[in-house]
Each structure stands twice: as C-alpha cells, then as structure tokens.
Amino acid sequence: GDASLDIDTLVIGAGPGGYVAAIRAAQLGQKVLIVEKAEVGGVCLNVGCIPSKALISAAHQFENAQHGDVFGVSAENVKVDFGKTQEFKNSVVKKLTGGVAGLLKGNKVEVFKGECMFINETEARLFNDNEAPRYRFKHCIIATGSRPIELKPFPFGGRILSSTEALSLPEVPKSLVLIGGGYIGAELGQMYSKFGTKVTIIEGMDSILPGFDKDMTRLVAKNMAKTNIEIITNAKAESAEQNDKEVTVKYSVNGETKEISADYLLVTVGRRPNTDGDFGLELAGVEVTDRGLIKVDHQGRTSNPKIFAIGDVVPGPALAHKASYEGKVAAEAISGLPSAVDYKAIPAVCFTDPECASVGYTESEAKEKGYKVKVGKFPYAGNGRALSLNQSEGFVKIVAKEENDVVIGAQIVGVEASNLIAELGLAIEMGATLEDISLTIHAHPTLGEIVMETAELVEGHPIHVV
Numbered sequence: 132g133d134a135s136l137d138i139d140t141l142v143i144g145a146g147p148g149g150y151v152a153a154i155r156a157a158q159l160g161q162k163v164l165i166v167e168k169a170e171v172g173g174v175c176l177n178v179g180c181i182p183s184k185a186l187i188s189a190a191h192q193f194e195n196a197q198h199g200d201v202f203g204v205s206a207e208n209v210k211v212d213f214g215k216t217q218e219f220k221n222s223v224v225k226k227l228t229g230g231v232a233g234l235l236k237g238n239k240v241e242v243f244k245g246e247c248m249f250i251n252e253t254e255a256r257l258f259n260d261n262e263a264p265r266y267r268f269k270h271c272i273i274a275t276g277s278r279p280i281e282l283k284p285f286p287f288g289g290r291i292l293s294s295t296e297a298l299s300l301p302e303v304p305k306s307l308v309l310i311g312g313g314y315i316g317a318e319l320g321q322m323y324s325k326f327g328t329k330v331t332i333i334e335g336m337d338s339i340l341p342g343f344d345k346d347m348t349r350l351v352a353k354n355m356a357k358t359n360i361e362i363i364t365n366a367k368a369e370s371a372e373q374n375d376k377e378v379t380v381k382y383s384v385n386g387e388t389k390e391i392s393a394d395y396l397l398v399t400v401g402r403r404p405n406t407d408g409d410f411g412l413e414l415a416g417v418e419v420t421d422r423g424l425i426k427v428d429h430q431g432r433t434s435n436p437k438i439f440a441i442g443d444v445v446p447g448p449a450l451a452h453k454a455s456y457e458g459k460v461a462a463e464a465i466s467g468l469p470s471a472v473d474y475k476a477i478p479a480v481c482f483t484d485p486e487c488a489s490v491g492y493t494e495s496e497a498k499e500k501g502y503k504v505k506v507g508k509f510p511y512a513g514n515g516r517a518l519s520l521n522q523s524e525g526f527v528k529i530v531a532k533e534e535n536d537v538v539i540g541a542q543i544v545g546v547e548a549s550n551l552i553a554e555l556g557l558a559i560e561m562g563a564t565l566e567d568i569s570l571t572i573h574a575h576p577t578l579g580e581i582v583m584e585t586a587e588l589v590e591g592h593p594i595h596v597v
C-alpha cells in the first residue's frame with residue numbers, strides 16, 4: 132500500500148527559515164513534520180553564516196596576536212595551525228546544529244532525513260535510502276533555500292571552489308583569486324588574507340560590496356589594501372584552466388585581456404533558489420518568477436493557498452534572519468493569526484573588517500522615495516571606547532524625516548557595526564524619533580554612545596563635535 136499519511140504542516144528544508152517555522156507551528160498546536168535532505172540547520176549553520184564567522188574570528192585573533200605593538204604587547208612566532216582552526220569551526224557548527232535538533236525534538240516536531248518532492252497540490256513524497264512515505268498535508272511551508280550559482284566557464288571542482296569548499300580548506304592557501312566582490316566573497320577573501328593568503332578580487336562593478344554606500348565600502352577597501360588584497364574592478368572573468376599545481380584565470384579589463392594564477396579560484400557570484408529539478412512545484416500549483424523565486428503574498432502564501440514559501444526561495448535579500456522572520460509569519464498565518472511581513476526594519480550586515488551594517492533607508496533611497504530627510508554622521512574617532520579599542524575608523528549615520536524626526540534609516544561602518552545596528556532597527560520598528568535615542572542614557576564608555584551622539588548631531592545639538 133501507498134496510502135498517504137496525514138500531517139498538519141509539512142516543512143521542507145531545515146535551515147533558519149524551515150526550522151524556525153516548524154517550531155513556531157508546533158508551538159501553535161500544529162502537528163509538524165520537517166524534511167531535510169542534508170543537515171539540520173541548513174546553509175546558515177553548516178556552510179554559511181556560522182562557519183564563516185567562526186573562521187573570521189580566528190583570523191582576527193591571528194591578526195591581533197601579530198599586531199599588539201600599539202598596546203605594548205608583542206608576541207613572537209605567532210603561528211596558525213589551520214587544522215585546529217577548522218576543528219574550532221566544526222565544533223561551533225556541531226553545537227548549534229545539535230541545539231537545533233534538540234529544539235525540534237523538544238517541540239515535538241518530527242524530523243525526516245531525506246528528500247521531498249511534490250506529487251500534487253496536497254501531497255508530497257519523502258524518500259531516503261530506506262523508505263519513501265507519501266504524505267497528505269493540510270499546509271506546507273517550502274524552505275528549500277539556495278545554492279551557489281555555478282558559471283559555465285568555472286565549473287566547481289578541483290581548484291575551482293564555491294563558498295562551501297572555501298570554508299573547509301585543509302590549509303591556508305598561498306594565493307586565492309576571487310570572482311565576485313559581494314559580501315560572501317569580501318568576507319572570505321579578507322579572512323584568508325588575514326591568515327596570509329595573497330588574495331585578488333575580480334569584480335564586475337566599479338566597487339566591492341555594491342549593496343552598501345560607497346563611503347562605507349571605501350573604508351573596507353582601504354583596510355583590504357593593508358593585507359595586500361588586490362581589487363580589480365570593472366573586470367570580467369572569462370575562463371579558467373586548472374592543473375595539479377594551480378588554476379589560471381583569464382579576465383578582461385578596459386578591453387585588455389589579462390591572466391592570473393593562484394592555488395584556488397573562489398567563485399561567489401550569487402545564489403540560486405532550490406526550486407528547480409524534480410521538486411515538482413508545477414505539480415503543486417506553485418508559481419515561480421523567471422528567476423525561479425517563488426511568488427508569495429504578505430503572509431508567504433504561494434499561488435497554492437495551502438502552500439507557503441519562506442527564505443532564500445522567495446524574493447528579497449538572501450539573509451538568515453529574513454528567512455526566520457518569514458518562517459514565524461507563515462507558521463502564524465497557517466494557524467489563522469493575522470501576521471504579515473513588514474520589511475522596513477530588516478538589517479543587512481557584512482562581516483568584513485570594518486563591518487558594514489544598514490537598516491531601513493539609506494539617504495539616497497529615502498530621497499528617491501520622496502522623503503525630506505535630515506542626516507548626520509558621527510565618527511568612531513570621537514568615541515572613547517573606540518579609541519581605547521584602537522578601532523577609531525568608521526561612523527554611524529542616521530537618516531530621519533525632516534518634518535518629525537522619525538528615524539527611517541541608519542548605516543554603520545566600523546567595529547561591532549553588526550551589533551550596534553540592532554538599536555537602530557528597534558528605533559525604526561517602533562517609529563522612534565531622534566530624541567528617543569538621544570534621551571536614552573547610554574553607558575559610558577561604550578560604542579553605543581556613538582549612536583546616541585549621532586542622534587544628537589542630527590537633532591542639531593551634539594556635545595562632542597563642533
């Protein structure tokens with residue numbers, strides 16, 4: 132017999148979108164089954180956010196150990212045992228994925244290790260080497276995420292790496308060429324350069340990190356120059372050839388063809404949604420855009436009202452916290468709650484050195500939308516904590532409405548920008564004004580005071596600037 136088993140909510144994919152959706156759905160009383168063909172935790176925990184940040188921390192540790200002279204601290208023979216670095220990274224991943232498995236269990240979410248394909252609008256087949264049950268769902272949440280885009284001239288394999296292999300190299304490469312200076316490439320390239328790799332970035336646009344303001348990315352580029360990262364902008368990578376010693380990349384810039392050889396070529400030119408192949412979205416009546424992204428409404432509902440989609444498979448920035456947020460909304464919508472997505476305060480962070488973070492509108496976006504705005508930038512150099520950390524490069528910028536001082540955007544570049552942006556996300560979410568921030572007493576000496584001082588500056592009465 133191949134009768135269908137019944138389930139309330141079937142979640143496909145256990146990344147930060149799927150596992151969060153599954154837990155929230157279970158909390159709301161649904162009987163939930165989550166199916167994952169690789170590892171619980173998805174890209175984010177296994178081959179994305181978490182392992183990259185673990186390696187980046189290790190690179191900072193190495194750099195700090197070498198450059199403590201300003202503090203009067205010196206160390207000789209600072210070395211990297213990259214095998215241990217990898218062990219550290221793996222242990223962090225393991226703790227977190229183990230934690231997620233425990234949370235699923237604790238919330239009585241059933242986990243099926245295997246792949247899922249749709250059969251029709253209400254049924255799906257789950258299968259692994261041992262079994263292939265068929266399920267009828269009342270609702271389904273698609274959270275199958277994305278994978279690295281593979282370019283024809285640069286097929287992954289051998290010395291041509293995607294971000295996944297780049298996170299698991301057994302040793303620090305001597306040289307690395309990168310195609311794509313987006314945030315994944317910039318983070319990984321800078322991490323390896325801090326470990327001593329000679330890094331070259333080939334970027335098609337006129338600067339790296341095209342998603343962030345130029346006055347922010349300029350500081351990143353300046354810092355990259357310190358570890359001898361070469362950035363070749365307005366360049367087009369054309370082909371690559373590899374042998375057992377190296378990979379050689381041909382690229383053109385200003386109409387001239389050049390070539391460069393390195394131990395590895397890392398291609399980070401974006402990610403594509405996992406909505407293709409035998410997945411069966413057509414059988415399920417789920418419509419996609421011409422880029423393969425699933426079309427959804429404000430609750431994540433697809434063209435099939437029983438099926439929802441969240442995370443990297445739907446339009447918008449491919450970020451873990453966006454996936455989780457959408458996961459909660461979809462699970463709540465399925466339970467009949469009036470939840471809906473509101474992206475006005477979604478932060479975007481790049482963990483380069485210095486870090487870049489943005490939430491809400493940039494100044495130019497706000498102006499394009501027709502807002503009359505007031506803006507101001509306060510430098511890290513005017514902050515005692517930043518100076519005592521010897522990290523005085525960077526600024527906080529706040530964008531507020533001219534008419535009522537309501538904060539609608541903020542950008543930060545500098546140490547801990549990733550953590551500092553949270554306060555400004557809260558401000559935007561709450562509809563706070565500049566005064567709400569400037570009247571909030573921030574502990575001294577902290578980097579958070581820069582946020583307070585920026586608000587005072589935009590209001591027009593800063594203490595620490597003339």
Ligand code: FAD
Binds near residue numbers: 168442
């Ligand atoms: P995923 O995490 O991709 O999970 C989808 C899961 O579905 C996978 O585990 C997959 O195996 C499974 N699956 C797919 N198809 C099927 C099927 N048919 N049946 C069963 N299972 C299936 N984001 C940030 O916010 N901050 C960062 O610092 C950050 N750093 C990153 C660094 C790197 C190197 C990379 C690659 C990504 C990074 N991201 C970061 C992006 C982040 O990882 C993704 O946005 C996030 O993982 C998307 O979550 P998701 O739940 O939509 O999908």
